[in-house]
Amino acid sequence: MGYILKHELNDKECSLIIKSLMKNLSNESIKLRRVDPLNEICISAIDHSNNFVAGIVGYIFYGSLMIDMLWVDPNYRNKGIGRGLISKIEEISKDFKAEFSTVNSMDWWGTKVSMRS
Numbered sequence: 001m002g003y004i005l006k007h008e009l010n011d012k013e014c015s016l017i018i019k020s021l022m023k024n025l026s027n028e029s030i031k032l033r034r035v036d037p038l039n040e041i042c043i044s045a046i047d048h049s050n051n052f053v054a055g056i057v058g059y060i061f062y063g064s065l066m067i068d069m070l071w072v073d074p075n076y077r078n079k080g081i082g083r084g085l086i087s088k089i090e091e092i093s094k095d096f097k098a099e100f101s102t103v104n105s106m107d108w109w110g111t112k113v114s115m116r117s
Helices: 011-033 081-095
Strands: 039-046 052-061 064-072 100-103
Touching: 011 052, 039 081, 052 081, 064 081
Parallel strands: 064 100
Antiparallel strands: 039 052, 052 064
8 A cells, every 4th residue: 555745835735644543543542442523613802993912722632722823913912812802712612512722832932931731
């Protein structure tokens, strides 16, 4: 059984890969572990002119909330928007019975931000 590894830069193809991974991981976990399906949560913050200023993406899987991406426009930082997004995604995750959270962090933020509780 052969295969080809492809590096995708195309948004459409990359989105299809992500959806396929989510579907297959979810289906296997349901079958093998009898857990709830994988769910994606996306929340955005917009300004009064309807411009995107911040967002967060997380996944509910295996009883946990996995926060994968969080970004706030530099002009809107230090105003509590990131904290509000995290609070909202944690609130929503409880509806899916998530018992704990994990966060991916980028090292350019530095220890001060990534280690904050």
